[in-house]
Amino acid sequence: MTARSTGSPSGSPSGRPGPASSRTTPPPGATVPEPSGPDRRDLDLKLADYDGCFGCGDQSSDGLRVKQTGITGTEVTGEFTVLEAHQGAPGLAHGGVLATAMDESLGSSAWVLGKRYVTGRLETDFMAPVPVGSTVYLRSWCTGVDGRKAYLQGEGRIGGPDGPIAVRAAALFIEVPEEHFSREREG
Numbered sequence: 056m057t058a059r060s061t062g063s064p065s066g067s068p069s070g071r072p073g074p075a076s077s078r079t080t081p082p083p084g085a086t087v088p089e090p091s092g093p094d095r096r097d098l099d100l101k102l103a104d105y106d107g108c109f110g111c112g113d114q115s116s117d118g119l120r121v122k123q124t125g126i127t128g129t130e131v132t133g134e135f136t137v138l139e140a141h142q143g144a145p146g147l148a149h150g151g152v153l154a155t156a157m158d159e160s161l162g163s164s165a166w167v168l169g170k171r172y173v174t175g176r177l178e179t180d181f182m183a184p185v186p187v188g189s190t191v192y193l194r195s196w197c198t199g200v201d202g203r204k205a206y207l208q209g210e211g212r213i214g215g216p217d218g219p220i221a222v223r224a225a226a227l228f229i230e231v232p233e234e235h236f237s238r239e240r241e242g
């Protein structure tokens with residue numbers, strides 16, 4: 056399983072500390088399980104059923120339409136293009152849009168673990184402005200699972216999959232039962 060770290064102060068190109076706080080860092084003893092989620096063919100099928108998602112769905116005209124491009128272990132790659140509708144400052148992606156893209160990417164990595172997870176906490180570092188028209192290359196991976204808690208990290212690069220990091224994120228996802236989603240809809 057590949058899981059390049061973006062986290063250590065010494066390993067960061069900017070010299071900034073990594074994105075994970077104590078609440079998004081797995082405790083000692085947490086492990087990264089072998090993914091037990093659906094394989095690639097099932098992923099395509101499930102994503103096709105999920106058209107309303109602001110992050111990845113095709114029905115949301117101003118949505119991000121993140122396309123997943125690969126899965127290796129818990130590492131999921133994807134990409135999306137920043138549209139004018141995604142601006143914050145003129146000509147630049149809104150930070151919330153980039154956070155949403157990271158939530159989508161991290162959520163996909165959690166999903167391949169084979170259980171139902173929702174985002175409990177999402178931390179982001181914005182490293183560089185992202186112009187409208189840019190393709191953002193997303194990558195997320197699991198750093199540990201401890202009971203219902205899954206810890207994930209991710210990054211978004213511009214200029215190519217190995218380009219500079221524009222945004223990076225760390226998150227805590229919480230496993231929920233199936234009823235979570237029907238209950239939320241009724242509320």
Ligand SMILES: CCCCCCCCCCCC(=O)SCCNC(=O)CCNC(=O)[C@H](O)C(C)(C)COP(=O)(O)OP(=O)(O)OC[C@H]1O[C@@H](n2cnc3c(N)ncnc32)[C@H](O)[C@@H]1OP(=O)(O)O
Pocket residue numbers: 078101102105110158159160161162163166172173174175176203204227229231
């Ligand atoms: C189709 C293919 C698609 C595949 C791709 C899909 C990509 C989709 C990506 C989008 C993902 C989303 O945006 S999901 C939508 C945004 N998120 C949500 O709507 C979640 C809203 N929040 C909740 O529903 C709830 O707060 C939960 C489920 C997160 C937790 O509630 P709960 O089940 O009652 O559990 P609770 O006891 O509170 O918490 C369990 C443990 O987690 C800890 N914990 C909970 N929240 C936090 C937190 N923010 N920071 C630190 N720790 C936390 C607690 O302290 C506790 O630790 P301990 O005491 O056990 O130690």
